[in-house]
Each structure stands twice: as C-alpha cells, then as structure tokens.
Amino acid sequence: MKRAYSADTLIDCQLVADWLHGNGVPCEIFHQNALGAVGELPVTSPEVWVRRDSDLSLARQLISQIEFGDSDKTIFCQHCRESNPAGFDICWKCQLQL
C-alpha cells in the first residue's frame, strides 16, 4: 500500500477516497479517528492509501483532477463539494450556482 493523499480534514479524504473508488482504485482512509473534538487540532492528518502500489500514479492523476479541476469532465460544487458533469450551471444536489 502507498499513501496517495493527506488532508487537514476527514471530509477531504472521504471525497478523495470516494472519487478513487468511483474510478476503480481501491483505497483506504487511515487516521480517520485521529481528529480531536471540534475546535481541536488533529493529532495526525487523515490519509488516503491505495491498496495496490501500481495504482499510485493513477490515483495521483485522479486527485489532481479534484484539486485543480478538470473542465472536460467534472466540476466540484464549492458549496457542498458534490461532483457535477461539466456544462452544469447549477449543482444538481444543492441547486446553488457552480
């Protein structure tokens, strides 16, 4: 297994893990229980690890699509972070402007 991603928040890691799973890359979230109570700093950042080492470069590519956006494929809502197909003006989930 290899670490593909780490984030300040578990939500970010879950988004990445869901995205990787959706693209056929099995992965796990580690340190998801490391966060303290609300308002406390996390002891260890949550991390996403790919199960197969050979998936690491693919995983990094997919993650870069989330981080930098990929206008040809998917737009991530700034409000609820749901993914929307390119060309949508309004988020299908929360109905706010993309």
Ligand SMILES: [Zn+2]
């Ligand atoms: Zn939304």
